[in-house]
Amino acid sequence: xxxxxxxxxALTDVPFxxxxxxxxxxVHRLVAExxxxxxxxxxxxxxxSVGCSVFSYNYFNCDxxxxxxxxxxxxxxxxxxxxxxxxxxxxxxxxxxAAIGTAETIHAATRGENITIIFINNAIYxxxxxxxxxxxxVGQITQTTPYGRKIETxxxxxxxxxxxxxxxxxxxxxxxxxxxxxxxxxxxKAIKKAFEYQIEGKGFNLIEVLSTCxxxxxxxxxxxxxxxxxxxxxxxxxxxxxxxxxxxxx
Amino acid sequence: MEKLLMKGNEAIAEAAIRAGxxxxxxxxxxxxxxxxxxxxxxxxxxxxxxxxxxxxxxxINMVYGSAAxxxxxxxxxxxxxxxxxxxxxxxxxxxxxxxxxxxxxxGGPGLGGIQPAQSDYFQATKGGGxxxxxxxxxxxxxxxxxxxxxxEAFDIADTYRLPVMIMGDGMLGQMMEPVVxxxxxxxxxxxxxxxxxxxxxxxxxxxxxxxxxxxKELEDTVIARQKKYDYILENEVKYETDSVEDxxxxxxxxxxxxxxxxNAMIKARAEGLKVGLVRPITLWPFPAKAINDIASTAKAxxxxxxxxxxxxxxxxxxxxxxxxxxxxxxxxxxxxQPTEILEKIKEVAGxxx
Amino acid sequence: MNNExxxxxxxxxxxxxAGKLLAYTGMMLDKEVSWLPSYGPEMRGGTCNCHIILKDDxxxxxVVVEPTEVIALNGPSxxxxxxxxxKGGKMIYDSTLIDVKPVRADIxxxxxPATKMADDINASKxxxxxxxxxxxxxxGVFTLEEVLEAVKKLVxxxxxxxxxxxxxxxxxxxxYNA
Numbered sequence: 143x144x145x146x147x148x149x150x151x152a153l154t155d156v157p158f159x160x161x162x163x164x165x166x167x168x169v170h171r172l173v174a175e176x177x178x179x180x181x182x183x184x185x186x187x188x189x190x191s192v193g194c195s196v197f198s199y200n201y202f203n204c205d206x207x208x209x210x211x212x213x214x215x216x217x218x219x220x221x222x223x224x225x226x227x228x229x230x231x232x233x234x235x236x237x238x239x240a241a242i243g244t245a246e247t248i249h250a251a252t253r254g255e256n257i258t259i260i261f262i263n264n265a266i267y268x269x270x271x272x273x274x275x276x277x278x279x280v281g282q283i284t285q286t287t288p289y290g291r292k293i294e295t296x297x298x299x300x301x302x303x304x305x306x307x308x309x310x311x312x313x314x315x316x317x318x319x320x321x322x323x324x325x326x327x328x329x330x331k332a333i334k335k336a337f338e339y340q341i342e343g344k345g346f347n348l349i350e351v352l353s354t355c356x357x358x359x360x361x362x363x364x365x366x367x368x369x370x371x372x373x374x375x376x377x378x379x380x381x382x383x384x385x386x387x388x389x390x391x392x
Numbered sequence: 393m394e395k396l397l398m399k400g401n402e403a404i405a406e407a408a409i410r411a412g413x414x415x416x417x418x419x420x421x422x423x424x425x426x427x428x429x430x431x432x433x434x435x436x437x438x439x440x441x442x443x444x445x446x447x448x449x450x451x452i453n454m455v456y457g458s459a460a461x462x463x464x465x466x467x468x469x470x471x472x473x474x475x476x477x478x479x480x481x482x483x484x485x486x487x488x489x490x491x492x493x494x495x496x497x498x499g500g501p502g503l504g505g506i507q508p509a510q511s512d513y514f515q516a517t518k519g520g521g522x523x524x525x526x527x528x529x530x531x532x533x534x535x536x537x538x539x540x541x542x543x544e545a546f547d548i549a550d551t552y553r554l555p556v557m558i559m560g561d562g563m564l565g566q567m568m569e570p571v572v573x574x575x576x577x578x579x580x581x582x583x584x585x586x587x588x589x590x591x592x593x594x595x596x597x598x599x600x601x602x603x604x605x606x607x608k609e610l611e612d613t614v615i616a617r618q619k620k621y622d623y624i625l626e627n628e629v630k631y632e633t634d635s636v637e638d639x640x641x642x643x644x645x646x647x648x649x650x651x652x653x654x655n656a657m658i659k660a661r662a663e664g665l666k667v668g669l670v671r672p673i674t675l676w677p678f679p680a681k682a683i684n685d686i687a688s689t690a691k692a693x694x695x696x697x698x699x700x701x702x703x704x705x706x707x708x709x710x711x712x713x714x715x716x717x718x719x720x721x722x723x724x725x726x727x728x729q730p731t732e733i734l735e736k737i738k739e740v741a742g743x744x745x
Numbered sequence: 746m747n748n749e750x751x752x753x754x755x756x757x758x759x760x761x762x763a764g765k766l767l768a769y770t771g772m773m774l775d776k777e778v779s780w781l782p783s784y785g786p787e788m789r790g791g792t793c794n795c796h797i798i799l800k801d802d803x804x805x806x807x808v809v810v811e812p813t814e815v816i817a818l819n820g821p822s823x824x825x826x827x828x829x830x831x832k833g834g835k836m837i838y839d840s841t842l843i844d845v846k847p848v849r850a851d852i853x854x855x856x857x858p859a860t861k862m863a864d865d866i867n868a869s870k871x872x873x874x875x876x877x878x879x880x881x882x883x884x885g886v887f888t889l890e891e892v893l894e895a896v897k898k899l900v901x902x903x904x905x906x907x908x909x910x911x912x913x914x915x916x917x918x919x920x921y922n923a
Contacts, residue, residue: 154597184593187461190601199599205588207460208601210483213453216445220457220465223441224415225589228461246453249446397769397780423784506784567807568765568780570772648807655805729810 150174152183156200163356163363165320166194166262170201172326173231173260176334177204180341186229187221189214191243193235194268212243215250218257229340231258237267240276240300247302254311254345258336261302264353265374272358276300279377284358299377303350307383313344315383319352319375321367328380335387344386352378393572401426401565403535404494404558405434407542408466410573413492414440415458415465417451419473422506423562424496427468448473452480452493459489460600462587464546468494470562471512472503474520481555482521486602488586488617490549492542493527493557496565499725507725508562510647513702516559517676524614526621528556528628529675531646535569540576541673547579548628552620553586559675561698563648563727629682630673635661636686639668641740644683644707645696646672649721649728653696656733663734665741675703680710687714691744696733697721716744746776746801748886749809751826752873753794754818754839759873762899763816764795766877770887770895771799779807792821799886814884816876818859820845837880839872855883857921863914871914878918889919 149155152174160166177183186204190196192211199206209217214232222230239247239261250257266284267273273286277299281290291299303315314336318329329351336347352374356366382388398406405427408416416435418428428444435442445451451467458465469477474495484491497512499505516529528548532538538560545556588598604610634654636642641660645653650671660667670686672679687693692715695704701719708717720736722728750767754760761782771778781796796809811831817823817838823845830836832851841860857879859872874896881887893912900908 183591185590187588187590189457196603199601203591203597205591205598206600207457207588208487208599208603209456210453210479213449213456213480216450216453217457217460219443219450220415220417220454220459221461221588222457223443223454224458224461224463224465228590245446246450249450395772397765397772397778562784563781563807566782566784568768569804569807570778651804652806652808658805727806727808729808730806731810 150178152177152203154201154203158201159197160194161357163354163366164194165351165353168320168326169260169262169329169351169353170198172330172333173233174202175330176337179334180337182229182337182341185227186231189218189221189230189232191232191234191238192269193238195233195235195262196269198233212238212241213246214238215243215246215255215257215259219250219253219255222255222257226256229337231260231337233260234262235268236261236263236265236275236277240302248306248309251306251346251348252309252311254313256340256343256345258340259348260333261348261350262353263302263350263374263378264355265299266355266358268355268358272355277302277378279373301378303348303383306348312346312348312384313386314339314347317350317352317378317380317383319370319380321352321354321370325380339387350378352380393574395570395572397568398535398571399426399566399568400535400538400560401496402430403538403571404542405430406573407539408492408546409434409438409440411464411543411546411576413464413466413546414438415463416440416442417445417454417465417467418442419445419448419451419469421470421473423498423565424468424470424494426565427494448476449480452477452484455491456480456484456487456489459484459491460487460588462584462589464550466492466494468496470496470498471500471509474512474515478515478521481527482523482525483602484555485521485525485527486523487600488553489555489600490553491555492545492549493555495557495559497559497561499723505725506562508564508648508727509698509723509725510561510649511699511702511723512559513675513697513699516557517678517706524618526676528552528554528624528677530556530558531673531675532558532560532564533647533650533671535564535567535571537673538564539571539573543576543578547581550581551579552624554620559647561647562725625677628674629677629679631679631682632671632673633682633686634669634671636668636670636690638666640666640691640744641737642668642670642686642690642693643696643733643737644670644672644693644703646675646703649696649698652728652730653733655730656737659730659734660737665737667737678706678710680706683707683710684712684714687711690715692740693717694736694740695719696728698727699723746799746886748799748813748884749811750797750799750814750816751794751809751812752797752816752818753792753822753826756793758793758818759870760793760818761795763873763877764797766892766896766899767797767799769899770892773895774887774891776800777802777804779804781807792819794822814880816880817843818872818876819843835883837876837883839876855879856923857918859918862917862921866913866917868910868914871911874911874914875918875921878915879921882919889916
């Protein structure tokens with residue numbers, strides 16, 4: 143019988159611990175498929191961060207380093223500079239990347255550090271139980287904004303891709319979503335391109351993936367996907383914010 | 393062998409390069425900036441990397457990454473910067489990674505001052521970061537010892553897979569003395585089979601990690617690490633003694649203050665007082681056994697420090713009630729003078745007659 | 746040999762270099778030496794000093810508390826260190842810039858118009874070398890030849906004219922007679 147669907151080699155056999163309807167699993171799979179397709183699993187080193195994806199070191203079959211909260215881009219820098227032939231990616235959530243690790247993110251980007259960042263934006267702190275994230279929307283109810291995020295007290299959410307696009311360093315910045323089949327296919331294309339850019343030595347790239355957190359949003363998996371489309375995607379438009387490769391082709 | 397006249401900061405940097413360190417991450421802070429300056433000049437010439445990080449926090453995490461990748465790596469800073477690095481140091485200890493951290497101590501707390509101090513003794517030897525862990529802490533007192541201990545630091549780090557701190561002070565970092573870079577024999581270093589540099593599809597993936605969500609697993613890991621520490625306590629203690637055999641009063645002092653204390657000892661001997669000196673070279677592991685042995689004959693101890701008295705607690709634990717333990721010192725960047733120490737010696741001598 | 750020397754002046758007068766030259770000469774002669782500078786914001790245009798110890802046996806504390814010799818390149822330094830000099834010690838100072846009356850009878854004062862002499866040979870920045878030359882002569886700590894040899898190692902080989910000027914300045918100081 144012909145095999146039509148299989149687990150990518152770059153994923154281990156350890157079952158994911160993620161909640162039902164959480165899109166971490168999809169993104170893990172996409173990253174693993176890309177590693178398989180590019181044949182880079184053996185020279186890839188992943189950097190897991192702090193948040194729900196902390197255990198990703200158990201899920202990816204490549205070498206994995208676990209980093210302190212927010213420090214993954216600095217750790218990734220250290221790994222890459224030690225062995226520039228390795229392919230290095232970090233996998234970070236919004237609290238990790240855009241709050242506690244903002245400095246590490248911006249400086250890895252502006253150095254043009256030749257690493258790939260997979261940035262999961264679900265507008266909430268998942269692991270600690272649903273607190274406000276730097277990307278939580280105005281009015282969004284979380285455990286620490288029980289009356290909704292207010293501009294007067296919490297200010298505005300951060301658009302990471304747009305912010306990083308002002309820098310010279312990044313080679314490629316794209317925001318994707320994994321809410322439906324079409325967008326998932328696009329997301330994979332973007333992740334693959336990011337790894338390819340790294341292989342070609344083009345420098346820092348980041349793929350922001352709009353994701354769900356049904357548990358902490360208080361929604362069913364299906365409702366969560368709808369909320370993502372109707373709210374996150376409105377504030378965080380999908381698209382390419384920087385592409386040095388495309389610029390060079392013009 | 394050619395003698396060179398070098399600053400402590402530069403001598404440590406040169407020794408690190410000669411010890412095979414090719415990945416240095418730093419952030420400017422007085423009084424250790426010469427280390428970064430030296431590295432930025434020399435590293436490109438030996439195919440190495442100097443990277444000025446965006447913060448102390450980033451620097452130590454870059455060290456974490458390079459150590460995880462299996463190379464010799466180092467960062468340096470001074471007191472406030474070491475506080476910032478403490479998070480990363482705890483992770484490095486928790487992930488059993490080897491690296492070298494240089495602390496050229498200045499006065500504190502807070503922004504404190506920029507003159508030499510030893511007020512980070514607690515931070516270096518008792519933790520600094522969170523969790524059950526130790527650093528091996530080396531305290532050179534001359535520029536030659538800076539060089540020799542830097543070689544040792546990398547070897548110890550790689551032998552035991554742990555972070556090693558070289559702790560100097562502003563005086564040691566800034567002063568120049570003749571130094572010789574001799575042949576360093578080095579230790580047999582175990583192969584880094586745990587390093588994350590790609591599986592090449594030839595082995596199971598390596599994971600560098602300090603997270604153990606199951607308490608039993610974490611306890612087992614911490615206990616296993618403690619056995620390593622116990623071995624180090626037995627095998628890696630270094631210290632120097634001077635005239636302790638017949639001494640009534642024994643000074644205990646490390647680093648550059650060990651030298652000032654020696655001047656005081658010589659002055660005291662000249663006045664007929666039987667004074668000796670113990671200079672701990674490893675602050676952790678502390679030479680507790682040696683001090684306890686000396687306490688069998690000595691009548692009193694004086695811990696001499698550039699702090700409000702931190703090492704004195706370890707001296708007391710080491711002496712374990714066999715003799716009284718006193719403290720003298722200055723802090724805030726003031727270096728105690730031999731005459732001040734001599735006064736304390738006389739005061740103690742008066743008391744023990 | 747058992748000299749504990751303080752050299753002090755304004756930042757930019759070459760205080761640290763003069764000290765380094767003495768330490769370096771000592772090292773070449775296999776003496777035990779140390780050189781300890783002041784550092785920090787005070788270096789940015791303020792006063793500046795360094796401590797040099799030259800000994801036959803091991804140097805203990807690198808801090809000079811009671812200098813055997815002080816080289817003062819400005820007034821504030823003269824006043825700051827005058828009283829710390831050991832009995833029988835020497836104060837060597839730049840009389841172009843320092844116009845103060847010596848107060849102690851138990852030390853020797855040696856004046857040399859180092860800044861003026863430096864200007865005279867179109868080397869206004871080398872008053873430090875001139876006064877170092879004088880110091881060597883007065884103390885006998887090193888011979889002129891030993892210091893001229895050491896300075897070769899401290900001036901970059903790429904600047905032979907600078908080396909010559911430094912050596913000239915040291916000689917001028919050495920040969921100066923009030």
